Amino acid sequence: MIESLLFSPFQLRAVTFPNRIVIAPMQMYKSAPDGLATDWHFQHLAKYAIGGAGTVMTEGLIVDPIGRNTYGDLGIWSDQHVAPLRRITDFLHQQGVVAAAQLHHAGPKSSRQRPWEGLGPLGEAEAAKGEPPWQPVSSTDSSSVAGWHRPRAMSVAEIEALVAAYGASARRAVAAGFDAIDIHAAHGYLIHSFLSPVANQRNDQYGGDLQGRMRIALEIAASVRANLPDGTPLFFRLSCVDWRKDLDNRTDGWTIEDSFVLARELGARGVDLIDCSSGGIRAENSMMDYKKTRTKLKRGHQVPYAEAIRREAGIPTMAVGVILDGPQAEAILQAKQADLIAIGREALTDPHWGLHAAQALGVDPDWNKWPPSYGWWLQLRDAIGIEA
Numbered sequence: 001m002i003e004s005l006l007f008s009p010f011q012l013r014a015v016t017f018p019n020r021i022v023i024a025p026m027q028m029y030k031s032a033p034d035g036l037a038t039d040w041h042f043q044h045l046a047k048y049a050i051g052g053a054g055t056v057m058t059e060g061l062i063v064d065p066i067g068r069n070t071y072g073d074l075g076i077w078s079d080q081h082v083a084p085l086r087r088i089t090d091f092l093h094q095q096g097v098v099a100a101a102q103l104h105h106a107g108p109k110s111s112r113q114r115p116w117e118g119l120g121p122l123g124e125a126e127a128a129k130g131e132p133p134w135q136p137v138s139s140t141d142s143s144s145v146a147g148w149h150r151p152r153a154m155s156v157a158e159i160e161a162l163v164a165a166y167g168a169s170a171r172r173a174v175a176a177g178f179d180a181i182d183i184h185a186a187h188g189y190l191i192h193s194f195l196s197p198v199a200n201q202r203n204d205q206y207g208g209d210l211q212g213r214m215r216i217a218l219e220i221a222a223s224v225r226a227n228l229p230d231g232t233p234l235f236f237r238l239s240c241v242d243w244r245k246d247l248d249n250r251t252d253g254w255t256i257e258d259s260f261v262l263a264r265e266l267g268a269r270g271v272d273l274i275d276c277s278s279g280g281i282r283a284e285n286s287m288m289d290y291k292k293t294r295t296k297l298k299r300g301h302q303v304p305y306a307e308a309i310r311r312e313a314g315i316p317t318m319a320v321g322v323i324l325d326g327p328q329a330e331a332i333l334q335a336k337q338a339d340l341i342a343i344g345r346e347a348l349t350d351p352h353w354g355l356h357a358a359q360a361l362g363v364d365p366d367w368n369k370w371p372p373s374y375g376w377w378l379q380l381r382d383a384i385g386i387e388a
């Protein structure tokens, strides 16, 4: 049997990731008022720490309240946010798991209803419940969807303040005990709204050509890096392509070639790994719209981006998106398509995803990777056997 890469360690800076499995960032929309983590977040993240993942990443932690996607988002914009997050990282560390935090600003997709409340822009009904809408900020003062809140273009002074806010948030994340940081620059949120030519219509130094559109991403990466200890790895989540075609079937959006350029520039600024997602530049206005615009999911559909960026930019990558089981994840690593594997929705259905992957790969035939409080009994039940 070939040695499992999924269950081999991976080193970035001073951090040894015990295996290659990362729980993907997943917003819960369940914060206490003002973005404070609650028992819900504790149990959500703690259960993955006993489920075989080497790294557990938080949902996007909001760096400035104007960048909240919904009133349920977790925050990292004030020192108050640190203590409840520390409770979570302490538990992850007790389980020998790497604690990663994602830093986030929803930009044009801010001031939104929670998904199960409609996913549309906040309005009068929410205002009556104490959750009034606010005007989002973006690269440009135009909305991609009719009926959406029209965002306001950020001034240069606001951009400079935001770059500093990312740095301050990184410092708080370190104080909260996180071992690795991921910057969310994907899915049509603020940083993506600057990167993509579909969204960014600015004509100052933060718009125009690729260099101008990348400027805010590079400044944010440098600001976060400057506020992290040297030993702390920094990830950067990109929408590697915009999935857009113009009438001649050429893309009018962000391309994989743009991602190669950005990944190299990020690497030069101390980013250690590109977290490879895609799409999202067009905001869905409702759940119906969401369902209508999506095609059927394909297993591992974003893996080719992780492979191409790893090869062309010479930087480690993380693959994410419809990676369903251990053998699929192992094959991605064996084919050198990525260095880490992020698991999202499949972990929602199976918090023990990593432990089951180890069994499927023959790495843990005797339940030894399970916490003994569970594994001892399961091993004994196997030894006794169950009548057919």
Ligand SMILES: Cc1cc2nc3c(=O)[nH]c(=O)nc-3n(C[C@H](O)[C@H](O)[C@H](O)COP(=O)(O)O)c2cc1C
Pocket: 024, 025, 026, 027, 028, 058, 059, 060, 102, 184, 186, 237, 277, 320, 321, 322, 323, 342, 343, 344, 345, 346
């Ligand atoms: C409930 C939920 C919340 C999510 N929240 C975030 C988030 O906060 N930040 C982010 O970058 N992606 C977020 N995503 C996207 C996931 O990180 C992941 O990229 C996506 O679900 C695809 O992986 P999967 O097929 O394994 O679920 C979220 C996904 C889900 C299902």
